[in-house]
Amino acid sequence: MPPCEQSPTSCSAVQPSPCCGAASCPDSSAPASLAWFEAMIPHCLDYARAEHEGGRPIVGILCEFTPRELIFAAGAVPVCLCGGSADTIPAAEEDLPVLLCPLIKSTYGYHVQKSNPFLEMASLIVAEDTCDGKKKMYELMAETRPMHVLELPKRQGDAAAGAFWEAEIRRLIRELEIRFGVVITRERLREAVSLMNRERGLRRQLAALMQSKRPSLTGRELLRLKSSISGIPADLEHYEALLAALAGKEGPAERADRVRVLLTGVPLVHGVERVLDIIEESGGLVVCQESCTGVKPLLEDIDPDAPDLVAALAAKYFHLPCSIMTRNDARLDSLRELAREYRAECVIDLVWQGCLTYDVEGALVKRIANKELGVPCLRILTDYSPSDTARIAVRVQALFETVRQR
Numbered sequence: 001m002p003p004c005e006q007s008p009t010s011c012s013a014v015q016p017s018p019c020c021g022a023a024s025c026p027d028s029s030a031p032a033s034l035a036w037f038e039a040m041i042p043h044c045l046d047y048a049r050a051e052h053e054g055g056r057p058i059v060g061i062l063c064e065f066t067p068r069e070l071i072f073a074a075g076a077v078p079v080c081l082c083g084g085s086a087d088t089i090p091a092a093e094e095d096l097p098v099l100l101c102p103l104i105k106s107t108y109g110y111h112v113q114k115s116n117p118f119l120e121m122a123s124l125i126v127a128e129d130t131c132d133g134k135k136k137m138y139e140l141m142a143e144t145r146p147m148h149v150l151e152l153p154k155r156q157g158d159a160a161a162g163a164f165w166e167a168e169i170r171r172l173i174r175e176l177e178i179r180f181g182v183v184i185t186r187e188r189l190r191e192a193v194s195l196m197n198r199e200r201g202l203r204r205q206l207a208a209l210m211q212s213k214r215p216s217l218t219g220r221e222l223l224r225l226k227s228s229i230s231g232i233p234a235d236l237e238h239y240e241a242l243l244a245a246l247a248g249k250e251g252p253a254e255r256a257d258r259v260r261v262l263l264t265g266v267p268l269v270h271g272v273e274r275v276l277d278i279i280e281e282s283g284g285l286v287v288c289q290e291s292c293t294g295v296k297p298l299l300e301d302i303d304p305d306a307p308d309l310v311a312a313l314a315a316k317y318f319h320l321p322c323s324i325m326t327r328n329d330a331r332l333d334s335l336r337e338l339a340r341e342y343r344a345e346c347v348i349d350l351v352w353q354g355c356l357t358y359d360v361e362g363a364l365v366k367r368i369a370n371k372e373l374g375v376p377c378l379r380i381l382t383d384y385s386p387s388d389t390a391r392i393a394v395r396v397q398a399l400f401e402t403v404r405q406r
Contacts (some may be wrong), residue, residue, distance in 0.1 A: 018312060033238035033246050034217075037224045041270065044079070044228045044236075045117060051077050052121050057180055062107065063130055064297045064320055065152055067169065067313050068230050071126075072192035073184045074176040079118045080228045081125070083107035084271030086384035088115065095140055096170055098360055101354040102384040103269065104133045110143050118228070119145075124179060126172065128152050136145045146176045156318070156325040166314040177324040190304045193313065193394040195231050197301045202239035204243070204298050210287040211342050214250040219261070219286025223247035223268060226293060258285035259400045264335060264365060265380075266352045267292040275350055275392065282396045288342040290335060291350075296320065299334070323357035331361070332368055339373050345403050348396070354383075376402050 036043070052058050057076040071078040088109025089102060095112070096101035096105050110116035119125075125147045130137040136147055150168050175186050194345045206225055209215055225242070227235050243299070268276060268291065273401045276286055290296055300319055306312035321331035339347065347369040362379045369377035376397045383386055 024135065030241060031315060033242040033245065034221060036234075036238045037227070040227055040302075044232070047229060047232050047234075048077060048118055048121060049077060052295070056125040057119065058178075060119055060120040060125040060299065062125070062134070063128040064292045065128040065130065065317055065322075066126045066150065067172075067303070067317055069189060069192040069196050069313055070169070070172060070176060070184065071190040072195060072231060074180050074182050076176070078230060080269075081107060081110070081116065081119055081122075082267070082269040083110050083116075085109075085270040088113060089384065096137065097354075099354050100133050100137075101131075101352050102272075103266070103352060104137050104354075105217070106384065107149075108137050108141065111145070120246065122146075124148060124175075126150065131323060131355075136278065146179075148172060152324070154324055154326050156321075156328065156330060162315065162318055165318045166311055169310060169314040169317075173357060182253035186309060189309050189313075193302045193304045193309065197304065199230055199236060199239075200298045200301055202243065204295070205243055206239065207288070209293050212250060214253065214255045215285070215287065216246040216251045218251075218255075220273065220280055220282055220288075223273060223276060223289060223293065224362075228270065255285055259282055259403045260285055260343055260345045261286045262286075262288045262290060262335070262339050262342060262347045263291040263294070263350060264347060264354055265358055265362075268350075269293060274346075274386060274389065275380060275382065278389065278393050279348065279396055280323045282393055283400050284396065288338050288344060290331075290338055292320075292322070295338070296334070296350070311313070323355075323361045328361060332364060333363065335368055336372065339375070344373070344375060346375050346399055347373070348399070349377060349379045351379065351381045352382060352383060 048058055059071045059076045059078050061078050062081055067079040080232065082103055083106025085106050089105045091112045092105040092109035096108055100146045110119055114120060119199065123146065125141070125145055127134070127138045127147055128150045129152055138147060150172060153164045155161040175181070177184055203225070206222060209217055210219070210222060225239070261279055262277070264274065279286055288295065291324040297320065297405060300316050302312050302316050319330065320329055321334055323331065347365065349362050349365045351362060366377040368381065369375050376399055380392055382392065
């Protein structure tokens with residue numbers, strides 16, 4: 001039995017596996033709720049299998065633009081399928097360009113190898129055409145898998161673009177209703193909105209702990225506090241327990257001397273935490289993660305009592321400041337605010353090779369950091385391979401030396 005199919009009750013359940021990405025054994029010295037999330041993938045797999053066997057459809061999602069609320073309201077389970085394993089990339093490169101974004105290639109590699117149990121359970125994949133690489137990859141994947149593509153207009157702040165996006169959201173509602181034979185009522189959607197608001201609120205509170213001079217969590221530990229499946233009752237209970245356990249507590253004294261880093265750029269999906277590890281092993285503390293695996297999707301909730309709940313939901317997701325938006329002023333405004341709230345001493349902008357929108361936007365991020373925030377900025381362009389780890393570490397250490405000399 002592959003490691004990802006073992007029971008998560010023992011350490012052997014969370015060994016590294018090509019099908020589930022890297023994992024590690026829970027640290028016995030960590031709070032119980034923190035240790036729970038170290039076995040996140042096995043827990044999610046157990047949950048998905050139990051729900052699937054009980055008759056609930058599994059719906060794969062590939063970006064934060066897909067509203068999980070709609071999937072919940074349709075009686076299904078939303079599962080993030082973004083690939084975080086370098087092991088699946090060679091299989092993907094049989095069809096996809098070598099220089100394409102590693103996240104896209106890793107995700108497609110799982111599809112080719114049929115090695116992701118979540119993907120194999122999925123009755124539907126909801127895909128968002130955020131970038132050209134993803135859009136064309138979806139065409140290949142859709143040849144053998146049921147897929148619904150959300151067309152995302154890129155003109156943020158444009159009324160016509162917002163109306164088009166709302167129409168796309170309503171089109172997804174019809175797809176879910178027809179495919180799963182359900183009616184997404186206002187009450188069902190309201191319950192789903194309340195569930196996701198609760199999860200976002202708990203994760204915001206955990207992220208806010210990093211504003212302390214001596215945070216009770218490291219950036220790596222905070223990144224671990226996420227799940228491939230939203231709304232799992234046990235996850236929410238552990239978020240609450242961890243907040244209670246850490247209330248009013250400070251971390252070790254040495255954290256006050258670490259360089260406070262705002263990490264922005266591409267998402268750090270499960271298995272590709274290498275750059276964050278380098279930062280914190282080099283004497284930094286990632287106090288804020290602005291990306292899609294950090295606070296970006298948590299900053300706005302939905303009013304469950306809004307007169308038009310679908311319109312309110314569409315607006316929340318259209319506001320996501322992704323680099324595919326033009327102009328993406330919302331991201332720059334968010335960086336300004338977050339850098340001040342978390343007292344960042346420098347900015348590190350992480351870009352995956354082949355992610356052209358984040359790569360180009362890096363010039364704006366550097367300008368904001370240097371000229372407005374008055375802090376140094378380092379752009380790191382890399383992929384899933386560890387071959388440049390030593391070089392990145394040297395650059396990060398040089399950045400921190402610059403900060404300390406100020």
